[in-house]
Amino acid sequence: MPHIHQLNHAIIEFYEKLSSWEHSVVKDVGISLAQVHTIELLGIHGALRMKELAEKLAVTTGTLTVQIDKMVAAELVERRPHQSDRRSILVDLTDKGRTLYQQHDELHHQLTADITTSLSEEEQKLLLQCLTKMNREF
Amino acid sequence: MPHIHQLNHAIIEFYEKLSSWEHSVVKDVGISLAQVHTIELLGIHGALRMKELAEKLAVTTGTLTVQIDKMVAAELVERRPHQSDRRSILVDLTDKGRTLYQQHDELHHQLTADITTSLSEEEQKLLLQCLTKMNREF
DNA sequence: ATCAAGTAGTTTGATAATCAAAGTAATGGC
């Protein structure tokens, strides 16, 4: 595996750039990075329990509670009881939150289109294939 | 471009997972995420000016000043005068910082190896090619 | 059925990160 080293650095570089892009986009919207991350996760996965969300955001549940309080106040998300476990609470996007998610996703979409311009149709297909496999391994 | 939509979501999912992984790794080391990010950037790019670093970290220079102060105190980085512009200051890794970078990079390397196991040699090569092109377009 | 141990989420009090704005020093065009 002689490529791994280069591959590793390409991934890190890509990650750093995405991270920086995300920050700069968020600045313009006037919403915190953590909130956008939350909206993104809920948009992708659908409703999640506080615990799951906190884990994915790499934050304590205490921190998440205050974050979600604010987002509920801003009508971006709502809390719902969990059917089978009354200790748990499901967090889900409201219509307003979903709209915001779609707007943010549109920006991502545009970025993806931009940075893949130099890739052939075939390369794009293979890239998707690779990423899908990698996401499974994670 | 019918793939773009799927590709976009695969990228976002990959980004979210990397982000979550980075957080969890950092927790174990007892160093802040911002500091690891700084070390990572300096490790990849070499010495950077405060302004450049602040931009890449998506943070104001005021915030960076206090961050770098702490890292200098921890002997992870050092400030050096800029040759041609006396207003600027170059931040670079110390030996201790470089060692930490290498340790962190080793973890990344391991992660990369892990998540690319299901990719063929050919796929890995193509993935690297795609990422390299994309990083250029960014 | 009961009870102890564990889990999900909230609250609280303290600490750390971040920002905007003002301040300092150096550059560069006129």
Added chain:
DNA sequence: GCCATTACTTTGATTATCAAACTACTTGAT
């Protein structure tokens, strides 16, 4: 030489985050 600009630092206020204590619920052992 002078003034607008740039790079960085300092300051004061705001916000985010954590660890730990607390409440409510679940699960497993007896």
